[in-house]
Amino acid sequence: MFVVMVADATEADIIGVKSHILAEGMTPYEHRGAERLVVAVVGEIGSRRNHLLERLGGLPGVERVTPISKPYKLTSREFRPEDTVIRVLDAVIGDGSLTIMAGPCSVESREQLLETAEGVKAAGATILRGGAFKPRTSPYSFQGLGVEALRYLAEARELTGLPVITEVMESNQLDIVAEYADIVQIGTRNMQNFSLLNACGRTQRPVMLKRGYGATIEEWLMAAEYILASGNPNVILCERGIRTFETATRNTMDVSAMPVLDTLTHLPVVADPSHATGKRSLVPPLAMASVAAGADGIMVEVHPRPEEALSDGPQQLTLQMFRDMMAKLTPLHRLVASDRRAAAPA
Amino acid sequence: MFVVMVADATEADIIGVKSHILAEGMTPYEHRGAERLVVAVVGEIGSRRNHLLERLGGLPGVERVTPISKPYKLTSREFRPEDTVIRVLDAVIGDGSLTIMAGPCSVESREQLLETAEGVKAAGATILRGGAFKPRTSPYSFQGLGVEALRYLAEARELTGLPVITEVMESNQLDIVAEYADIVQIGTRNMQNFSLLNACGRTQRPVMLKRGYGATIEEWLMAAEYILASGNPNVILCERGIRTFETATRNTMDVSAMPVLDTLTHLPVVADPSHATGKRSLVPPLAMASVAAGADGIMVEVHPRPEEALSDGPQQLTLQMFRDMMAKLTPLHRLVASDRRAAAPA
């Protein structure tokens, strides 16, 4: 439930509300909106709903207490109507600009990474991606260069100024990944690795949470809720395709997730057409579709020589293809964004 | 398999090839491309492949005989590299212009239809849709006005000049539907009603074939092949969402079908975001996404007063929402189309 404070609530009122919530064994989370301060009450409310509604509703400075039907609380638009905007170095995600996360599936060598980083930067990427620890279906496949890759990513950041995003696969890796990376990524297979979600909730880095390939949108938001409830408000959602019976593509990208999420949550959403389709030629049209449907950005795999890639070669764009895609994506985003501004209330 | 004729093949050569094909118990289909005439050989080839390759390859005027691995033949880009362009009254589908099929889910009354028809025409629709015979999950739901609705559709065409599309549910209805409608539609539940496909293959009207909600893209193209093989080359494909585990939307629109089909087939493809999402607010963003991904057009349900609709009320746009959507869709299409023209070979 949410406790909405009156416009002129004092700090003492707010502390009073929070203390009462803590005393009930629940956790308070505050959000300072444009007009009102709201305190979310999270925990196992269960049968104490009415007791809490009455108790908190009577405290000084409280305008009203609202029960929430949605199972996710901090993640919901109801709690926080304003978009979450995340700033990392010079990149801003979720403010209406177009976020482009580009780079190789795996960091394979210093040269490969630096060449890609400079190429994608020149073509308009705003964030550099690259896999250091790779989750692979087979134990016998290339598992990534690990910490060596993290060092190359840091070097590429120095060179290009682009913030770096890379995947973390377990809680024990989080410290070292967060030391080098600007954004940590939770992969599709770990979307409900609750230990990892909790650990990422305690880091200072923004977290990009990929949708589980078998997960509903609601489960995805519940996974994000773990991160927010553990203390980290800076979460980016990434749609990367779901499992269906169709075999023409690796997965089926749920493009409708973009507008659905826009109504349900304040978190920014990017789309990953590389993993969704598994085929290079399908990446640009699905990137276009995602931006047209309202995505805040795109994550895309780019490799100087995809045919030599150690992982996911068939879905990585060449640098030339990436440049061509950017030449189409930029005016499309401008069109969609101007339309959005026109629609926004004065 | 395809028999590619030499550039200066005579009519006698072509007749000779077709006669041989018929004599083998197969059916010949010709396509006159820009440079070459190609004759497709369809039927149960099976073990006679090598025999046929050799026999046909030796005939006068034959440049080469090419086996086709794909199970669909006439539908494939390999047989016909050029896009199929379909003309109906003043509407042209598949030529790079934006096709907008709009109108109510069901024709409910003369007034409702005419009001909608004028409204969508004014906002830029190019084709009028409206259900006369309605396939309904329940035998107790409104099943459409039938022939009465067909007459209103014809009247609306007189009034607006828009060609009319409506669904046909069984072979026995085809004559009456084709008498009134300009394009006949096969619904998602009938995608593999092979009797109906064959019947539609023998009509003179263009046919719009909706994807079965449980069908793969390959099965969909095989269903189109039934229509083409029965003699009707004017088929429009319509993506309308597939069944998945996600429950936030009525179906999951497979936006990747747009670029996938563009490589596999020469047939035009439109997208139906109304049935794909089942929610009015999701229709415009999915329409945008589909056009950005390369759709030739959109089919969309519009109702003057959706809250009074006898079927599918929650997914029908108001006329104002339709106008707003068109104001965004038109510049988006212009952008995507100009980009396509730039990419086309000189």
Next chain:
Amino acid sequence: MFVVMVADATEADIIGVKSHILAEGMTPYEHRGAERLVVAVVGEIGSRRNHLLERLGGLPGVERVTPISKPYKLTSREFRPEDTVIRVLDAVIGDGSLTIMAGPCSVESREQLLETAEGVKAAGATILRGGAFKPRTSPYSFQGLGVEALRYLAEARELTGLPVITEVMESNQLDIVAEYADIVQIGTRNMQNFSLLNACGRTQRPVMLKRGYGATIEEWLMAAEYILASGNPNVILCERGIRTFETATRNTMDVSAMPVLDTLTHLPVVADPSHATGKRSLVPPLAMASVAAGADGIMVEVHPRPEEALSDGPQQLTLQMFRDMMAKLTPLHRLVASDRRAAAPA
């Protein structure tokens, strides 16, 4: 809604109730249970619910009027608590005995069919299956022998005494199919071919309705409702696998449909492990599973020489495999059935 009559309601009372229902523009269906006669009211009730409840509740001989939340009415256990038992020649379906429908995918020749018919009869089959009109994904695949096959099926019935089941693909075929076959089958691709459902509702033959491969259990029951509402109470449901992301089998057999249907409907349910799995070796274990889960029977494809079959060779059992399967299935059914009898109320 259901009108439950008092135990000593007169025929005049019953006629009175039915007349009122007809006068309201609805259709009455009666079911004479062990203790009470129940009249179902079907049609577009909509906003007239309260009016009808009151009106019908006040008629002579009416005990109570019950609204039904389920969208299927005649198909539901609520309307008819007793199992539907269907008798065809010497076969009885739905009475607790084990129904075994066996035979070739397609009738390919007189010899092939008669050999198979005698073989399956000897091994314990109770009904002979065989395709005459074959729905095929490709227009270029073998489409069945048609009427010639129907004649062979009739001859096989003469020879073995087994009733015959075969598929009907369109309304126009129904007369000829019903002339030769004892049970008509509606295939998975036609589950929502509403014209065909209505036509089958008007035939005297029992109908086996296969589940659409993309259809939910509720949609399947709604399709059965079309047949019952058109006047034919003798419907058998057949689970044959649904579309999922798993590729190890052709479809995924929804074995849980057996107990789910047992609570929702009074109609008998058989399972088709041949189409569900697409692999011969998986047919016996899935047949066992289906009977253990409560299926009333099994439909299975058997061919004397599957490697020569014109359709679905990989999934057809040899006669020896069929005999081996029957040797396991019979004692399993005895065990499960005795257990059921023990559980039934005295």
Next chain:
Amino acid sequence: MFVVMVADATEADIIGVKSHILAEGMTPYEHRGAERLVVAVVGEIGSRRNHLLERLGGLPGVERVTPISKPYKLTSREFRPEDTVIRVLDAVIGDGSLTIMAGPCSVESREQLLETAEGVKAAGATILRGGAFKPRTSPYSFQGLGVEALRYLAEARELTGLPVITEVMESNQLDIVAEYADIVQIGTRNMQNFSLLNACGRTQRPVMLKRGYGATIEEWLMAAEYILASGNPNVILCERGIRTFETATRNTMDVSAMPVLDTLTHLPVVADPSHATGKRSLVPPLAMASVAAGADGIMVEVHPRPEEALSDGPQQLTLQMFRDMMAKLTPLHRLVASDRRAAAPA
């Protein structure tokens, strides 16, 4: 690839082969079958296939070297034709006996667990299940009693003699869980938590690996391969339902996975109808179906008072329902097992 040694290969021969494999940067795994010793070569073989085939094929004591097409190696029946049999205290899994893992979803109190443990033991359970660390979709749901629950499980083992299985959610928990539990379970959401798989590969405890609800059978076997490749051969697979469009059940149990796995792998397979269906009444028929299809056992949730359960109440059996189910399952298994013995080669 597999190196098959001659029947009279010496220990020196075997050591020689293994040394060569290690020298090539690969890992050798041996399996001593009834007649032959086989050494699997695992690692990134890639382009060195022919070199390795030739090199290893020429070593003393080598009969032949066989490349394997399947992506899983140690898990495959090809490597180890004999069933893996796992012994834990008095329980034996995979030897043809019926394994019954029963107990509450969550351990909620000492009393609740001990009462359940004694009840399920008396009714024929062979292993006690109970959740200590609970993976929950919502961060605000009951997360389990943790180590306190582990202590109660150990006490229940003392009392009943039943070995104990419980879930481990992260590598850091593994030591403490393995200290108390006899079998550690990896849950459906962690099936591709590769760090956890590797950690479980290094423990001495048998591991039960649940299928990911969105995972194919092949991906599931690849996940098992991680455990085997890390050194732990004692893996039990557990089918617990997959995500489909059907909403009548929580998931759709893939009963065909039982016979499919029987041909692909030597590992034992149990079925979990509680999570597959989510409904108490469906658990017994699905348990019957799974055993009839060849499952080595069943995992089932049982609670003395399901209506008071802190998690998954609707799917937990009462003790009486569990007893009734066991009374049916035991003779069914006897029937299926005797049939299997008859089919086994002399």
